Amino acid sequence: MAACAGEDEEEPTAPAAPADAPAAPADAPEAPPEAPEPPPAPPAAVAEGFSHDFDWGTFTLNADTAAKAAAGEELNIVVGVSGTAIPIFGAAVRTGMERACEAAQSRIDVDCQLVGPAQPSVVDHVAMLEARLAAGDVDCLALQSHPPEGLVDLVNDYIAAGVPVFTYNTDIEASNRFAFFALQEVAAASINGRVTAELVQAQGLDVNQVAMGSGLPNDQWARQRMEGFTKGFTEVFGDADFFNDVDSGLPTGENFTTQEVLDSVGPFMLANPDVNLFFHTDQGVEGVGQVIQNQGRVGQAWTSGFNVSDPILDLIDAGAILVTVDQGFDNQSELATTACVDLLADGQLPDSERPVLNPIVITKDGGEGRESTDDARARYAALDAGAPAEEPEEMDEMGFSHDFDWGTFTLNADTAAKAAAGEELNIVVGVSGTAIPIFGAAVRTGMERACEAAQSRIDVDCQLVGPAQPSVVDHVAMLEARLAAGDVDCLALQSHPPEGLVDLVNDYIAAGVPVFTYNTDIEASNRFAFFALQEVAAASINGRVTAELVQAQGLDVNQVAMGSGLPNDQWARQRMEGFTKGFTEVFGDADFFNDVDSGLPTGENFTTQEVLDSVGPFMLANPDVNLFFHTDQGVEGVGQVIQNQGRVGQAWTSGFNVSDPILDLIDAGAILVTVDQGFDNQSELATTACVDLLADGQLPDSERPVLNPIVITKDGGEGRESTDDARARYAALG
DSSP states (O other): OOTTOOOOOSOOOSOOOOTTOOOOOSOOOOOOTTSOOOOOOOSSOGGGOOEEEETTEEEEOOHHHHHHHHHTOOEEEEEEOSOTTSTTHHHHHHHHHHHHHHHHTTTOOEEEEEEOOSSOOHHHHHHHHHHHHHHTOOSEEEEOOSSGGGGHHHHHHHHHTTOOEEEESSOOTTSOOSOEEBOOHHHHHHHHHHHHHHHHHHHTOOOOEEEEEESSTTSHHHHHHHHHHHHHHHHHOTTOOBSSOTTSOEEOOTTOOHHHHHHHHHHHHHHOTTEEEEEESSTTHHHHHHHHHHTTOBTTBEEEEEOOOHHHHHHHHHTSEEEEEEOOHHHHHHHHHHHHHHHHHHOOOOSSSSOBOOOEEEESSOBTTBEEHHHHHHHHHHHHTTSOOOOOOOOSTTOOEEEETTEEEEOOHHHHHHHHHTOOEEEEEEOSOTTSTTHHHHHHHHHHHHHHHHTTTOOEEEEEEOOSSOOHHHHHHHHHHHHHHTOOSEEEEOOSSGGGGHHHHHHHHHTTOOEEEESSOOTTSOOSOEEBOOHHHHHHHHHHHHHHHHHHHTOOOOEEEEEESSTTSHHHHHHHHHHHHHHHHHOTTOOBSOOTTSOEEOOTTOOHHHHHHHHHHHHHHOTTEEEEEESSTTHHHHHHHHHHTTOBTTBEEEEEOOOHHHHHHHHHTSEEEEEEOOHHHHHHHHHHHHHHHHHHOOOOSSSSOBOOOEEEESSOBTTBEEHHHHHHHHHHHO
16 A cells, blocks of 8 residues: 555655645626626636647547536546545545535535545455446546556546546556646655754764664655655764665555554564664554553654654654654645646646645654644644534434444444334344353353443343354354344454454444454454453553562562463464563563563463463473463463472462462462453443444444553552452452
8 A cells, every 4th residue: 555655756846835725716706797808718618628638648528527517517526545444544535635625616516525445455446446437427536546556557547538537645657647646755755864863963862773664665655765764864874773774674564553563563673672763654653653652662762754643743742753744645635636626627737747745844842844743733623623513423213324534334224223213222242252261251241241231221132142162264154144134233343363354344334233343353344443451551561560579579580481372363472572571671681481473372272271281391391481471361271380380489470361260379379460351341341332322323432442451469559459359359240
C-alpha cells in the first residue's frame, strides 16, 4: 500500500497555494443585461463537450457527462482509495473529499463517493472501479492506488470512456491520468532528516546509531523517504552511524497498524540496544514511539516519521518522537477532487501535471518553517469546525447506522424490527475453546453476568458458541452456520488464530450484524471495538513485581527461562517481551536461558498435563534455570513441577491467569506472581457492548477500551491483590 506516499521525482520549485484558500465568490451579481460583457470562454465549454490534446493523444469528455453538465444535472465524482480503513489515511482522505465536494455545491451539482476496500487489495479495488465504469455512473475519478502499476489499464479504460482521471498520494505515471497531487518524497523526507538532526544537535541528544523502517520498505515512496532522511540527517551529522540503508529498511507491517509496529520494532530495539534513533517512513512512527515508552527509554531513544494523529502529537510532547511530517492526506484528496470539479464546472485543467505540495513539519515547540504540536491540534480542530455535530445513534423502528473509517454500517432490518417490537434478540459469544482450562469457564461466567444484567433493559438470549478445544475450522463452520440461519443479532468474538476469521467478521458486518472482539483481536477486520489487556504493559508489570519480590526476599535466581502454550503467537511473544523488560528494569544483568524468539512450547491445548510433560524434563535437564515465566495458565503446571521435583524455596515461577490450584501454589511459595487478565471481564464487556448497541444504539467511547491487569501475590500490597482477596473476589463472582 502506498497509503502513505507520493512518487514525484522533481524538486519543488514554488510554494503551493493553501489547500483551503478561499475561492472567488460564486454568487456575485450578474452584469446588467443592457451592457453585457461576454465572459471569457473556457478551454472548451463543458456544455458543448470538453476535449484536450495531451502528449499521449486527445481526450474527449463522455457525451452523457457533457449532457448532464449542460442540463445542470447531478454529476458523480468517485474518489478511489486503496484502503478506507487504513489508520489515519482513510479518514483523512474522506475528510478532504467531503470538504472539496461541499465547496463545489455553489458551482456545480456533484455527488462525491469514496470507493475502495477496507484494507488494501488491488484485486478488490480494481473490481469495484471496473463495476462503476461498466455501470456508466462515474463522471470523474480521483484515484489513489497500491500498487500503482496494477491500475494502469483501468485508468486508461476510464480515459478511453471519456472519464477524466486525476491521481493523488501515489501516482500511476505509466497511465494517461491528467495530473498528480502529492508531496515530493525525497525533498520532504530530507527536510525531516535535517530538522531531526538540528533538534539532536540543539538538545545535545546522544545518538549512537540510526535505523530505518517502513510498512512497505521496498516500495518506491518508502525508499525515497529513507533516501531523503539519510540525506538530510547527514547534512548535519556527516559521520552518523546507520544500522541499515535504503536497501535494507526494517519491514514493520504491510497493514500499517500500530500493533504490527509493536511486534516488529519492539524486539528489534531490544536486540539492538545501540539503535536509539529510528526513522519510520509512515504512521508507524506512532508504534515506534510507543515501543520507546514501553521499554522505558524516553530520553534515551527517539524516533521521527510521517503523518499525524492525536497519539503521534502526544508522543512528540512526551519526548519519544522528535519530528513528524504531515503530508496533508486531506489536502491531497481535496485537491484531486477539486480538479474534477474544476474540469466538470469550467473545463479547467491544473496549471501543472505535478502541482507542488509543501510538507507540514511538526515538532514540539515549532519555530521557523515548523509547526508546534499545539498549532497542529488547533489546525485539525479548525478542519473539523463547522462540521455538523454527530447526533447520538438511537435504536428504534428505523434501525441503527454508523459511519466508521471503513464505511457505513447499517443494522440488519430484521434485528431492528425485533428490537422495536420488544422481541427477544440473540447475542452469540464466540470462543475458540469452551473447554480450555480456566478460560472457557471464565468466558461463560462473564457472558452470563452481562446477559443477566441486560434483562432489565432488553430481552436477550446469550449463547456461547465454539468447539471444545481450539479448531479454527470448526469455529468458522459453527459461526457461518449461525450467520446463514439468520439468528444472530450481535456477535462478541474471541478467536485463534485471529487472522483466520477476518472474512467471517466482515461477512457478519456486511449482513448487518455488529461484531465486538475480546481477548484476541481481529484488527484487520471491520469489528467495532476490542476488549483485552495491553499485553506488553501487563507482562512488564508481572516481570517488575516478580523481580521486586526476588529482591525483597533475597531469592537466589541463577537463570530465567520462558515458555508458553503457543510461544510463536503474537500475544505470547508480547508477554515474554514485557516480562523481560520488567524483570531487567530491576536486574539489568539477569541471565535469560531463552528469549522471545525461543520460548519453550508447553502444549497447545493449555492443559496442566502438557506442561508437566514438557517443563518437567526441561527443568531436570537445565538445573541452573530456577525462575520460569509462563505466558498463561501453564504457570500452574510449572508450579507443580517445582513441587514434584522438591525445589520449593529453590525455584520459582510467575505467569498469567488464576485458579484455586494457582492460588494454592502461590501460598506454597512455588509461584511468585500471577496476572489475572479478567477473562470474565473481557467477555462481559464485549457482551455488554452488544447489549448497549441493541438497547440504545450506543457504541463504546474507544475502539480499544483500557482494561487493567489484576496482579496477585501471596501477601498483596500497593497495586497488588493477595491470594486471600483473590479467593474472596472469585467467591463473590459466584
